[in-house]
Amino acid sequence: MTIRRMTGLAAFALLAACKPQAEPAPVTAPPYAAQITLQDTMNHIIDPEADVIWHATGTVSTTKGVVEYSPKTDEDWEAQRRAALRLLEASNVLLIPDRIVSQTPFESAGPGVYSSAEVQHQIDANRAAFNALALNLRAASQRLLAASDKRDVASLLELGDALDQACEACHKTFWYPAEKVPRPPARPPSP
Numbered sequence: 001m002t003i004r005r006m007t008g009l010a011a012f013a014l015l016a017a018c019k020p021q022a023e024p025a026p027v028t029a030p031p032y033a034a035q036i037t038l039q040d041t042m043n044h045i046i047d048p049e050a051d052v053i054w055h056a057t058g059t060v061s062t063t064k065g066v067v068e069y070s071p072k073t074d075e076d077w078e079a080q081r082r083a084a085l086r087l088l089e090a091s092n093v094l095l096i097p098d099r100i101v102s103q104t105p106f107e108s109a110g111p112g113v114y115s116s117a118e119v120q121h122q123i124d125a126n127r128a129a130f131n132a133l134a135l136n137l138r139a140a141s142q143r144l145l146a147a148s149d150k151r152d153v154a155s156l157l158e159l160g161d162a163l164d165q166a167c168e169a170c171h172k173t174f175w176y177p178a179e180k181v182p183r184p185p186a187r188p189p190s191p
Contacts, residue, residue: 091138112178
């Protein structure tokens, strides 16, 4: 073999090695799949984390006077941040389609309160409205996270109310839209 031919083969091999390789096949993520019920999401994620926010600030009137409480330590503020993050992510969980309301059906708790089947029907029939309310929870959670990061007690107290409003708006739409709370008697019964 001649040097010229060897040089040509080497150049060809070098060019072949530099040729762009075929793109690897894209790895596709599986579609979102709801793994837990809406009731479990509420009972085990959203409600406990909302309670962390709601119980962090407030005022209590005692016999010794008014006591105000709020997060003070790094651990207190980290608990607020963790709760806000979990609420923020829970808003994404709510947006996953095909989530069932409950594994075990529940009946209406009273006049104007839906059963699990009625809640499911309402969500399925009004998915855009349900998603919009989940996005309200997301927005409230984002503001709570920012307040926690700034250690802003006044905002935390105010945003706890915004969180409550976001939760109640969804509940009043999809769970107890026409709840009838009995009026207390004009005169309490005697003992």
